[in-house]
Amino acid sequence: xxxxxxxxxxxxxxxxxxxxxxxxxxxxxxxxxxxxxxxxxxxxxxxxxxxxxxxxxxxxxxxxxxxxxxxxxxxxxxxxxxxxxxxxxxxxxxxxxxxxxxxxxxxxxxxxxxxxxxxxxxxxxxxxxxxxxxxxxxxxxxxxxxxxxxxxxxxxxxxxxxxxxxxxxxxxxxxxxxxxxxxxxxxxxxxxxxxxxxxxxxxxxxxxxxxxxxxxxxxxxxxxxxxxxxxxxxxxxxxxxxxxxxxxxxxxxxxxxxxxxxxxxxxxxxxxxxxxxxxxxxxxxxxxxxxxxxxxxxxxxxxxxxxxxxxxxxxxxxxxxxxxxxxxxxxxxxx
Ligand SMILES: Nc1nc2c(c(=O)[nH]1)N[C@H]1C(S)=C(S)[C@@H](COP(=O)(O)O)O[C@H]1N2
Ligand SMILES: [Mo]
Numbered sequence: 001x002x003x004x005x006x007x008x009x010x011x012x013x014x015x016x017x018x019x020x021x022x023x024x025x026x027x028x029x030x031x032x033x034x035x036x037x038x039x040x041x042x043x044x045x046x047x048x049x050x051x052x053x054x055x056x057x058x059x060x061x062x063x064x065x066x067x068x069x070x071x072x073x074x075x076x077x078x079x080x081x082x083x084x085x086x087x088x089x090x091x092x093x094x095x096x097x098x099x100x101x102x103x104x105x106x107x108x109x110x111x112x113x114x115x116x117x118x119x120x121x122x123x124x125x126x127x128x129x130x131x132x133x134x135x136x137x138x139x140x141x142x143x144x145x146x147x148x149x150x151x152x153x154x155x156x157x158x159x160x161x162x163x164x165x166x167x168x169x170x171x172x173x174x175x176x177x178x179x180x181x182x183x184x185x186x187x188x189x190x191x192x193x194x195x196x197x198x199x200x201x202x203x204x205x206x207x208x209x210x211x212x213x214x215x216x217x218x219x220x221x222x223x224x225x226x227x228x229x230x231x232x233x234x235x236x237x238x239x240x241x242x243x244x245x246x247x248x249x250x251x252x253x254x255x256x257x258x259x260x261x262x263x264x265x266x267x268x269x270x271x272x273x274x275x276x277x278x279x280x281x282x283x284x285x286x287x288x289x290x291x292x293x294x295x296x297x298x299x300x301x302x303x304x305x306x307x308x309x310x311x312x313x314x315x316x317x318x319x320x321x322x323x324x325x326x327x328x329x330x331x332x333x334x335x
Contacts, residue, residue: 065229067228067229068143068163082147083159083302084160084161085158085160085299085300085302087226089158089301090158090226090227090300092107094106094234095152095154095249096236096253097201097202098187098188098195098196098254099113099195099234101201105196107232109195110232110233110234111233112195113193113237113254117134118238118239118256119131119132120132120134120239120256120257121257122257122258122259123258123259124259124261125176125177125179125180126180126260127174127177128173128174130173137170137222138224140165140169140173141166143165144163144165145162146161146163146221147159147160147161148221149316149317150242150248150251151247151312152248152249153247153281153294155294155296155297155298156298157298157299157300158299159299160227161227161228162223162226163225163226164223164225164242165222166218166219166221167215167216167220167221167222167241168217169222170222170258171215171216176260177260179262180260180261180262181212181261181263182210182211182212182260182261182262182263182264183209183210183258183259183260184207184257184258184260184261184265185208185241185255185258186255186258186259187205187207187255188254188256189205189206202268202271205256205268206252207265207266207267208251208265208267208268209266209279210243211264212260217321219243219244219245220242221241221242221243221244223241223242224239235253236251236252236253236254236255240254240255241255244318245282245283245316245317245319245321245322246280246281247281247283249268249277250281264279267279280331280334282315283314283316284314284335285313286314286331287331287332294312296309296310297310
């Protein structure tokens with residue numbers, strides 16, 4: 001069930017909907033290797049073996065996605081020992097409004113997304129504006145596998161082994177000017193391949209933003225894959241962001257432009273309902289969403305109908321790593 005916001009006419013499902021989650025057989029295309037360097041790479045990391053033991057290998061898949069090379073995260077404390085979400089759940093219960101507002105829509109509709117060729121423009125207040133092909137981006141830095149929780153504002157969460165590298169690697173190359181204070185992330189809005197672009201649910205393209213220090217934080221991951229494979233289209237192929245200490249909507253999918261600005265970017269959800277979705281959107285159990293509590297969450301795939309919810313952790317459990325970014329800020333005001 002979707003709760004309509006009468007003012008704006010947009011919807012955001014409530015967390016109680018999670019109990020009626022449906023799991024579909026996601027049909028996935030066999031995606032060709034995107035860069036010659038990644039062909040046949042062995043998945044040797046501990047995390048990858050875990051991923052396949054706990055999730056990916058237990059799922060019947062019509063076509064396995066191309067493998068991405070990865071290594072265990074070197075960031076102390078960034079990985080979690082929690083049980084990974086099953087690949088099937090992570091790739092069939094999604095938010096990707098360009099393909100529909102139901103959780104099952106992206107897996108059913110996203111096969112029309114064309115991920116090759118793909119370019120990402122880097123522009124704005126930088127010394128070196130650049131247009132990267134996906135192949136360029138893949139080769140820009142060594143990819144690692146990192147197990148991050150993703151906690152949606154609606155109250156569900158997953159634990160996913162993502163593959164990518166810190167966005168800071170890219171930012172350093174393009175040499176931001178001192179006037180660059182924010183980073184804007186623009187995602188694809190293609191009427192031809194994305195059936196819900198043009199719907200009034202949000203302003204398109206879907207735009208997100210971070211403060212410069214957040215974008216530079218090593219946990220902020222430019223992400224090309226999950227479970228050791230390239231991203232399924234419904235999870236934001238071919239390249240997305242994952243910002244693990246913020247609500248999931250900050251992690252823009254299918255990125256086409258990264259722009260450096262001196263002002264906070266106008267983000268899609270903030271434009272839709274500024275009182276509900278602030279610019280920072282840090283996971284914070286003590287600051288409620290106006291329409292529901294943020295104190296607890298349900299782990300997708302793990303919690304049954306009557307299972308207790310888990311307590312949501314400050315900054316989604318990454319407080320030790322990111323708390324300093326917000327020292328002295330009133331997080332009730334800057335939510
Ligand atoms: N372009 C785009 N990116 C998006 C969204 C979207 O609708 N469009 N949804 C966001 C939300 S609300 C969440 S919770 C995460 C979900 O990521 P997942 O489907 O990989 O779990 O993607 C985020 N990125
Ligand atoms: Mo979300």
